[in-house]
Amino acid sequence: MRPVSVRTIVGIVLMGHYLSAFTVLGLPLFLPLxxxxxxxxxxxxxxxxxxxxxxxxTAVFTPWWGRMADRYGYRLSLQRAYGGLAIGFFLAGVSQSIGLFLLALFIQGICGGAMGASNAYLGSFLDRAQLRVALNWTQFSARLAMVTAPWVIGLVMDYKPGLYIYSLLSLFPLSAFFLSFLLPITDKKPESNASITGKNGLMPLDAESMPPIKLPLLLGLQAxxxxxxxxxxPYFVLYAHKLGLKSNGVIGFFYGFPHLVYLMGMPALKKYRPPNALFNGLFLFAVSVLFQGYSPTIGSLVLFRLLMGVGIILTYCGLHDVLSHWAKAANSGAIFGQFDSAGKFSGAFAGLAAGFLVQNGNVFSPFxxxxxxxxAAAFFILPYMKAVEGSA
Incomplete structure (x- = not known):
């Protein structure tokens, strides 16, 4: 069989991730409807x-799936994620009771983690410099989904709302599942590594290979x-209604606008590494969400969502820089599983917090x-920035 080029492999992984992220990131926005x-x-x-x-x-199961990927193979882990999502979304679309819809959500969550599986696959054969760029591109595919999915789904909802949209979009992760068979099976971690890994699936590191930020701090920043x-x-639709926006398509555009900014700005990171990206990104993000809550108007929303997008670019650039160190120093499946899990756990808590804040405050409180x-995260990481910059 003719060898597949690295560029083609990365392209297939990114396409598969986009197809799965389109459903995962686009549909929950309209969950109230x-x-x-x-x-x-x-x-x-x-x-x-x-x-x-x-x-x-997903937060609970992703670290376990990551260790299984290290043991049994990274392509198989991708296929598990895509296949499970397709089943979960199809069931949600045919639900006629809240019980079946809840079961579909459980399947989506247990079999989720497509980003962690994609990054682990890429980390299994790319060097650190390539991986740092590739991680930005997997985030690019996620942001692309966040831009296009709410807008497209919003327009469909304006035309003909209904749960059938879940079943229709289950074809996206199903397509990613079949697309993944074009990927070569990458080598699993050598058995010698398995014998020296700790209970969290990571190999012990010496001082020379230690990344600039310890793993618990990196996971904390991600969280x-x-x-x-x-x-x-979760309540962006209600927030937009409070500002006077009525069209689901327009709301979807504003929801995805910061991620559109990411799509426009991220390709520059292939040739340029912005200094102090992690601190600057967190700080700009904080300023943007503060003003979205404090003085929101439809006009100012454009400016603040633009600033939010710049913050997202810089923050992910900084996080991926450190993450690429860890992925090449230890088992990539375990690292990306824990990194993805940290984000998912905090995202789950954020969903609960958003409900509490809106219930006891208003739709501006989450901002x-x-x-x-x-x-808090920006000023906490500030003392570590010299070490991060020196590790480039």
Whole structure:
């Protein structure tokens, strides 16, 4: 069989990740509308709880899936994620009761983690410099989904709302599942490594190979940043209604606008590594969400969502720089599993927090909390920036 080029392999992985992310990231925005078609008088807290169920389950299972990928193969882990998502979304689309819809969410969560599986696959054969760039591109595919999916799904909802959209979009991860068979099977970790890994699936590191930030701190930063972003997601439709926006298509555009900024700016990172990206990104993100909560108008929303997008670019650039160190110093499946899990756990907590904040405050409250968390993370990481910059 003719060898597949690295560029082609990366392209297939990114396409598969985009197809799965389109459904995972696009549909939850309209969860309040989907739930209202199953039950009447939906309490506000239920949106947040149902929003976080798949996220929480993915957080629980992703580290385990990562260790299984290290042991049994990275392509198989990708196929597990795509196949499970296809089944989960199809069941959600044919649900006629809240019980079956809940079961579908459980399947989506247990079999989720496509980003961690994609990154682990890439980490199994790319060197650190290539991987740092590739991680930005997997994030690019996720942001592309966040830009296109809410807008497209919003337009479909304007035309003909209904749960059938879940079943229709289950074809996306199903397509990714079949596309993954074009990928070569990468080598699993050598058995010699398995004998010296710790209980968390990581190999012991010497001082020379130690990344500039310890793993617990990296996971903590991922958790805080994910919380800051996700806490603003579940009630964005209601937030937009408060500002006077009515069209689901327009709301979907504003929801995805920061990620459009990411798509426009991220390709520059292939040739340019912005200095102090992690601190600057967290700080700009904090400023943007603070003003989205403090003085929101439809006009100012464009500016603040633009600033939010710049913050996302810089923050992910900084996080991926450190993450690429860890992925090449230890088992990539275990590392990406824990990194993805940290983000998912904090995202699940953010969903609950958003419900509490809106229930006891208003639709602007999640933005204030996101600003506080991001400012805290930015100033906490500041003393470490010299070590991060020196490790480039």
């Amino acid at each position: 989907f739930l209202s078609s199953l039950i009447t008088a939906v309490p506000a807290w239920m949106y947040g709880v149902f929003y976080i169920i798949p996220t929480l389950l 805080v940043y994910s919380f800051s972003m996700v806490v603003t997601f 204030y909390v996101a600003a506080v968390a991001s400012f």
